[in-house]
Amino acid sequence: xxxxxxNHDLFENLRLxxxxxxxxxxxxxxxxxxxxxxxxxxxxxxHGMPIDEGTLYPLLRRLETQGLLVxxxxxxxxxxxxxxxxxxxxxxxxxxxxxxxxxxxxSLNGIL
Amino acid sequence: MDILESYLRxxxxxxxxxxxxxxxxxxxxxxxxxxxxxxxxxxxxxNDAEMMAFFKQHGDPMTVARRYRQDHHSLSLGWELIGPxxxxxxxxxxxxxxxxxxxxxxxxVAFVNLIYVPMMHISGLFYPLPKFLRAISPLWPSYHLQxxxxxxxxxxxxxxxxxxxxxxxxxxxxxxxxxxRRLARxx
Numbered sequence: 001x002x003x004x005x006x007n008h009d010l011f012e013n014l015r016l017x018x019x020x021x022x023x024x025x026x027x028x029x030x031x032x033x034x035x036x037x038x039x040x041x042x043x044x045x046x047h048g049m050p051i052d053e054g055t056l057y058p059l060l061r062r063l064e065t066q067g068l069l070v071x072x073x074x075x076x077x078x079x080x081x082x083x084x085x086x087x088x089x090x091x092x093x094x095x096x097x098x099x100x101x102x103x104x105x106x107s108l109n110g111i112l
Numbered sequence: 113m114d115i116l117e118s119y120l121r122x123x124x125x126x127x128x129x130x131x132x133x134x135x136x137x138x139x140x141x142x143x144x145x146x147x148x149x150x151x152x153x154x155x156x157x158x159n160d161a162e163m164m165a166f167f168k169q170h171g172d173p174m175t176v177a178r179r180y181r182q183d184h185h186s187l188s189l190g191w192e193l194i195g196p197x198x199x200x201x202x203x204x205x206x207x208x209x210x211x212x213x214x215x216x217x218x219x220x221v222a223f224v225n226l227i228y229v230p231m232m233h234i235s236g237l238f239y240p241l242p243k244f245l246r247a248i249s250p251l252w253p254s255y256h257l258q259x260x261x262x263x264x265x266x267x268x269x270x271x272x273x274x275x276x277x278x279x280x281x282x283x284x285x286x287x288x289x290x291x292x293r294r295l296a297r298x299x
Contacts, residue, residue: 036141037138037141037142038141038142038145038146041142053139053142053170054170054171054175054176054179055179057135057138057139057142057180058179058180061131061135061180073137079141079144079145080137080141081141082134082137082138082141
């Protein structure tokens with residue numbers, strides 16, 4: 001199945017794979033302070049990590065199921081919003097992930 | 113906001129029931145916020161065409177809902193062949209097809225579907241099967257057809273093509289003989 005844009009597809013797949021892990025790290029980092037989905041998405045976009053809501057919300061749900069996030073519904077600006085933040089366990093795991101990220105980054109920089 | 117309400121209702125229909133309420137409440141807030149922001153930037157409310165364009169850009173409700181379900185299934189080859197985004201639509205058409213054929217009185221076609229569609233499922237075309245179903249899947253003729261198709265598509269497959277062809281020919285021969293006997297008696 002060799003098609004003209006198979007190289008492009010291949011690159012897209014690899015890029016998505018690379019991005020997936022970084023995205024989780026970015027989301028966890030942003031949720032050290034409580035936020036709801038919409039502001040979180042804006043903050044990530046402002047930092048050059050745009051994420052569409054179809055990816056973000058399922059991800060938030062998964063992270064919460066895994067016990068890394070806690071959430072609660074509260075009213076703000078006359079609408080009910082679901083606020084997320086790191087759980088105690090989430091903070092612990094986040095710290096480990098950051099350390100891992102940094103060591104991976106420096107090794108990779110040596111290799112590249 | 114009528115379109116928004118019916119859009120959300122359509123997404124909700126495709127969500128796992130246990131979480132649907134919660135997911136919809138959150139999605140509703142997200143979409144409201146986006147609409148508010150874009151309208152503020154415009155300095156006026158959306159007209160109908162702009163509202164429709166907004167939802168078009170967000171994707172059809174089944175696709176939106178599907179992303180929430182993705183966590184609950186691992187991807188199998190068959191699933192990927194049809195594509196996770198198309199799969200719910202595909203199922204819908206199957207159901208529609210079945211209803212239509214039954215309703216139109218072409219009972220034979222409906223019965224073929226009634227047998228063949230479940231067989232495709234238990235032979236593992238669409239999603240990974242539980243272990244015991246996987247173990248007996250070579251019993252179903254459709255399993256052998258699928259392996260041939262995977263082979264032809266350059267995808268990983270089990271067994272040898274010749275064996276699968278032999279099984280399919282055997283089943284065809286057997287069923288042909290059976291139906292000839294039956295037709296000779298009643299036809």
